[in-house]
Amino acid sequence: MIRDRRAPGFWPLAILFGLFLLFLYGPVITIFVLSFQGPQGGLTFPMRGLSLHWYQVLWQGLGVVDIGAALRRSLALGTVVMALTVLLSLAAGMAFRKRLAGGQALFYVTVASLIMPSxxxxxxxxxxxxxxxxxxxxLLEAAGATGLLESYTTSLGLFTSxxxxxxxxTLPFGLLIMFAVFNRFNPAYEEAALDLGATPWQTFRHVVLPMIAPSVVGIGMCGFTLSWDEIARSSQAIGDLNTLPLELQGLTTTVTTPAIYALGTVTTGVSLLVIVLALLAARAMRRRHAA
Structure with missing residues (x-):
């Protein structure tokens, strides 16, 4: 019987990889476990009981912070960011398939935001x-619009700044993904559709889009998840209403019960749910395209 012999460095590398995974996901698992403590539970081990008590506390609200409103704001903003990231990335990917005047400079300016401190x-x-x-x-004062001037507060807001x-x-990541997709895309499929009498829109809808649909779903997932947990870029630009990550950051200095772990588990669960749904959608599109 021939055994599959491992290379000499296999087990050291496997152990190193396992330690890396533990370092990466250990804090998430710890928060998840500690969120299910009993009413007498604290912020550290050992656990004191097992219950959904702190999720009930979270549902009732944490002090003056409206967790439900912050959750809805984050979901709404993440959804809009996801939609715009998909649309703009797809449009840019289609446009950059042809030579554009100043296109290289535009690309570098767009991607430069990734290297700027958030x-x-x-x-x-x-x-x-x-x-x-x-x-x-x-301008309002010069125009004598006193009523508008008194009611005006700021242009900073959830769906503006x-x-x-x-x-x-989110956009630079979407652009990089879409450029990579179209770099491997075979234009012969489009040419065949056009030769058969399809219009450019029909070619895009029935040929191009089904072929790149899994990547489009991936861009949407990336846009939502990056927006969902963003703190640094929101801190000075969001206005008076905080998103859920900003509220969570503020609560870490005031809430000293496992309720903060329950909130962290809920936010992580939403991110994982979006990822799972995106993967299932991409898988279904691949099967449909293969069929």
Whole structure:
């Protein structure tokens, strides 16, 4: 009987990889386990009981923080960011298939936001919108629109500055994925469809889009998950209403019970749910395309 002999370095590398996985996912598993403690539970081991008590506490609210509203805001912002990331990345990927004047410079400017410190991007966007506020107030005052001037607060908001800040983080990833997809795409399929009398729109809808659909789903998943847990780019650009990650960050200094672990488990669960749904959708599209 011939045995599959491992290379001499297999087990050391396997142990190193296992330690890496433990370092990567150990904190998540720890928070998940500690969130199911009993009413007398604390923030560290050993566990004191086993129950859903802290999830009930979370559902009732943590002090003055409205967790439900923050959750809805994060879901809404993540959904809009996901949709715009998919649309803009797909449009840019189609456009960059042809030679564009200034296209290389545009690409580098877009991707440059990945290497910029996130807090600097957030501060810059916040400052930009504050300058917009000053300009709008000056215009309203010059126009004598006293009523509008008194009711006007700020242009900083969830779907203005906050949306822009999140797109500076998600769009470069979407563009890089779409450029890689179209770099391997065989244009012969499009040419065959056009030769058979299909219009450019029909070619895109019935030929190109089904072939790249799994990648489009991946871009959407990437856009949502990156927006869902973003803190640094939101901190100075989101306005008066916090997203769930910002509320979670603030609660770490005031909440000293496992309820904070329950909240962390819920946010992680949403991210995992989106990833699983995206993988299932991509798998179904691959099977349909193969059929």
């Amino acid at each position: 807090i600097i991007v957030s501060l810059g966007i916040g400052l930009q919108f504050r300058l917009i506020d000053s300009g709008l107030k000056w 906050g949306l822009g800040a999140h797109l500076t983080w």
